[in-house]
Amino acid sequence: MQKLTTHYHSLLRLPLTWSVDAVDFSADSKRIEIHARFIGGAVVCPECGLAGKVYDRVPEQRWRHLDTMQYETIIIARIPRCQCIKCGVKTLAVPWAERHSRFTLMFEGFAVDLLQHCSNTNAAADMLELGWHATDEIMNRAVKRGLSRRAPEEICNIGIDEKSFRKGHKYITTLNDINGSRVLDVVESRTLEATETLLQTLTESQRESVKSVSLDMWQAFATAVKKCLPKADIVHDRFHISKYLNDAVDKVRRHESAQLYKIGDKTLVGSRFCWLRNLENMKDTQRAKFELLMEGELKTGVA
Numbered sequence: 001m002q003k004l005t006t007h008y009h010s011l012l013r014l015p016l017t018w019s020v021d022a023v024d025f026s027a028d029s030k031r032i033e034i035h036a037r038f039i040g041g042a043v044v045c046p047e048c049g050l051a052g053k054v055y056d057r058v059p060e061q062r063w064r065h066l067d068t069m070q071y072e073t074i075i076i077a078r079i080p081r082c083q084c085i086k087c088g089v090k091t092l093a094v095p096w097a098e099r100h101s102r103f104t105l106m107f108e109g110f111a112v113d114l115l116q117h118c119s120n121t122n123a124a125a126d127m128l129e130l131g132w133h134a135t136d137e138i139m140n141r142a143v144k145r146g147l148s149r150r151a152p153e154e155i156c157n158i159g160i161d162e163k164s165f166r167k168g169h170k171y172i173t174t175l176n177d178i179n180g181s182r183v184l185d186v187v188e189s190r191t192l193e194a195t196e197t198l199l200q201t202l203t204e205s206q207r208e209s210v211k212s213v214s215l216d217m218w219q220a221f222a223t224a225v226k227k228c229l230p231k232a233d234i235v236h237d238r239f240h241i242s243k244y245l246n247d248a249v250d251k252v253r254r255h256e257s258a259q260l261y262k263i264g265d266k267t268l269v270g271s272r273f274c275w276l277r278n279l280e281n282m283k284d285t286q287r288a289k290f291e292l293l294m295e296g297e298l299k300t301g302v303a
């Protein structure tokens with residue numbers, strides 16, 4: 001059978017320049033600690049890429065990794081520093097983590113997946129048994145990594161959308177790449193200035209490449225698009241249009257119903273969903289009721 005240290009070396013997929021010296025298990029602290037050591041080999045300067053030699057090793061550091069079974073798992077190591085003839089002494093990167101992170105890349109990847117499935121940072125932080133700030137840092141690093149990989153490619157169809165939070169008292173506006181199903185950028189509030197700022201995050205050639213912008217009917221969005229993307233078509237999606245139409249029909253119905261009620265006519269009482277439901281989704285009895293209402297020459301029927 002493989003030695004435990006060799007086994008962990010393979011599990012961590014460490015290169016041959018690193019060895020696993022010990023794997024400590026503590027039942028009391030419910031933790032597994034993996035002691036990794038840089039055993040040498042060629043090193044290159046992290047700044048200029050020139051070959052250098054190992055100068056020394058920084059004091060021991062700890063990285064939280066994915067759990068081993070139900071045990072929290074920590075990698076412990078001293079990172080080597082490289083002596084470069086051009087740049088001086090520089091700390092090398094470790095294969096399992098990003099610089100200045102206390103978590104391995106695999107742990108961060110898992111945390112990001114969890115964040116995407118949780119409604120807020122607190123919920124993910126609780127499941128990871130991490131503090132809010134540590135979880136937020138992981139999210140910020142992931143965003144930074146994603147943005148550094150982003151190329152300024154052509155984007156044909158974009159969407160501008162608002163989201164409210166704090167019980168509808170505050171808004172953010174998002175810029176979305178519709179074909180790529182991704183959020184490109186976010187700004188606070190939904191004013192004209194904010195929307196212009198958002199559209200200017202696209203490069204000039206990207207702005208040229210935009211063919212359509214999908215919006216709700218918020219005026220500031222349309223004005224900003226006409227100003228920043230004069231060649232693009234403005235599109236209102238079916239969801240937004242049907243919402244506005246339904247609201248308008250309902251407004252007419254409420255007004256008319258109140259007027260009829262005053263003269264003792266209860267024709268429109270309890271008819272709200274007759275007007276809002278899709279004709280194809282109606283049962284026979286609902287359809288009969290709707291058709292009867294439509295024969296009555298009501299203002300709601302005209303609407």
Ligand SMILES: [Zn+2]
Pocket residue numbers: 045046047048049050084085086087088
């Ligand atoms: Zn260098």
